[in-house]
Amino acid sequence: MANRLAGAISPYLVQHSTNPVDWWPWGAEAFEEARRRDVPILLSVGYASCHWCHVMAHESFEDQVTARLINEHFVAIKVDREERPDVDAVYMNATQALSGQGGWPMTVFCTPDGEPFQAGTYYPPEPRQGQPSLRQLLDAVARAWTEQRDTIIEAAHEVVDHVESSTVLTPAMIPATLGAEDVDVAWERLLPDYDPIDGGFGRAPKFPTAMVLEALLRISQAGSLPSHVREQAADMALDSLEAMARGGLCDQIGGGFHRYSVDAQWVVPHFEKMLYDNALLLPAYAHAATLTEGPRAALFTRVADDLVDWLVREMTTPDGAFAAALDADSPDPLGQSSEGEYYIWNPAQIQQVIGDAEFRDVLTMFRVTDPGSFEGYASTLQLRADPQELGPGGVRLYHRARAVLGEVREHRAAPARDDKVVACWNGWMVSGLVRASRWLDRPAWLQAARRAAEVVWDVHLVDGRLRRVSRDGVVSEAPATLDDHGALAEACGLLAEVTGEPVWTDRARALVAIAEEHFAAGDGGWWDTADDAAGLWMRPRALDDNATPSGVAAMVAALRQLTRVTGEESYDARADRAARTQGPLLRSAPRFAGMALADTVSRLV
Secondary structure (H helix, E strand, C coil): CCCCCCCCCCHHHHHCCCCCCCEEECCHHHHHHHHHHCCCEEEEEECCCCHHHHHHHHHHHCCHHHHHHHHHHCEEEEEECCCCHHHHHHHHHHHHHHHCCCCCCEEEEECCCCCEEEEECCCCCCCECCECCHHHHHHHHHHHHHHCHHHHHHHHHHHHHHHHHHCCCCHHHCCCCCCHHHHHHHHHHHHHHECCCCCCECCCCECCCHHHHHHHHHHHCCCCCCHHHHHHHHHHHHHHHHHHHHCCCECCCCCCECCEECCCCCCCEECCEEHHHHHHHHHHHHHHHHCCCHHHHHHHHHHHHHHHHHHHHHHECCCCCECCEECCEEECCCCCEEECCCCCECHHHHHHHHCCCCHHHHHHHHCCCCCCCCHHHCECCCCCCCHHHHCCCHHHHHHHHHHHHHHHHCCCCCCCEECCEEHHHHHHHHHHHHHHHHHHCCHHHHHHHHHHHHHHHHHHEECCEEECEEECCEECCCECCHHHHHHHHHHHHHHHHHHCCHHHHHHHHHHHHHHHHHHECCCCCECCCCCCCCCCCCCCCCCCCCCCCCHHHHHHHHHHHHHHHHCCHHHHHHHHHHHHCCHHHHHHCHHHCHHHHHHHHHCCC
16 A cells, blocks of 8 residues: 655655555654554665665665654654755755764654754665664564653753754954965965875765866966976866766766766766766866866867767756756566666677677777676776777777667666756756857857756745755745855856846846745844744754755855856855855865855965
């Protein structure tokens, strides 16, 4: 029997609508039910394209015995983190405080008032490598709720107090200005994190830090900075972009980028494809293409062209907006999920479709080997050298191989598409398309951007307020967060600048005004949720960029763009006040303040 998720907008919730677990969507009714039954809450947070979310769902949430345990002792709430980033942020902070790590699926046990007391991520169906099974954990928590209730509630209060105190920003922490000294400090802290061999920042797993790369491109063009800093920044950005473009992180056949690389060399990706990664990488590649020449410029331009081709072909919804993601997994003939199966190849498969005469050259071109770079002796495709290096026929063979392998892929089981439309992700993609259209002279991209922005504005603005998510033209009740307002306002501002149409300026102004009225904080920044949003036990506020820019960074970018369009310096002054709230982060952890660094560099005289 279907549970309460069957009518949800979120594809992730719908995926769980036939589980034997008696799921509730996030809302006051679920908490009231927990109070009525006097049982704790099992909160499960994930998203539709998450591989390990699928694994845990199949192993545990589709299991009748596990479901009976959950239904008997808990009220179970299922949350799509992409629809409710506010819920995800609050409980992720708690999960990291309780377990020392975070990720998805996120599994949190809460009091009926929503205060967390036990949390983790994926739990296996059987004990494994020192980790308890989910059933063991369910039994232990249910027993403790009965026998040690006071201890649990006290622990929950301590978690809440700890998480709330960690988000406090005092006036003494906010600098009076941001300028060259802050850039110098951020630069010195960035350097040790850079990988000079394989590009990018940090070790495995390695993420495409698009915001930091854009900051480096701006540093390379900042005439007030020392020449050796500008040159090094250019090398870091361009080398990283090239390494990602040539590795398995980039879909060498279909275009676009996967979520991240599980290794430091960009060989094996986590295969989900997210709209936001591609939205942020598109303008980085287009910008980089304008700053270089020769084969590297050609590579960056082709990557941008391929990305937009993929966007139009696979990610554009019937009404012209952009879908959220492609799954990491493909269904196999038995109905199970197989990660990456759509994208990987072995030598025999390539020989069969390319032919005996040229298949070895194709294996060399894409680094497909007998041992393989992935599971089951298969390889991801990489393009570590230019096709010209294979001789006079290299370019022809490259294009033929892409066409043939692409045609074969069309007959494979394709990853599922999460076709919900997220306001901020569409905003970033619109901005990326507008910028890339100008840099690479692609007028059709501007038209695609304009159409998507129209759809989001028409569907997501309800009674003068922005909503975060829609699907098939039906908007969710989930309220928009700060980054939704900032990303869409910047997109509207860019469209106003490029098209000269006043309506886009009016829309950008309206979104900024909503943010000022409902999100402003007393210290010059903003909260991530509106003042009239449904209550959590704390109001989230994140200053750091993660996979996407922080809400405050998105708003600062929107205000800067409005200043350029309108000439009104009040928007710039407001952006300055907000940018200062990121000053401590910029100095201490610039990898997570890429947008703030890019903004500060752009303000240098």
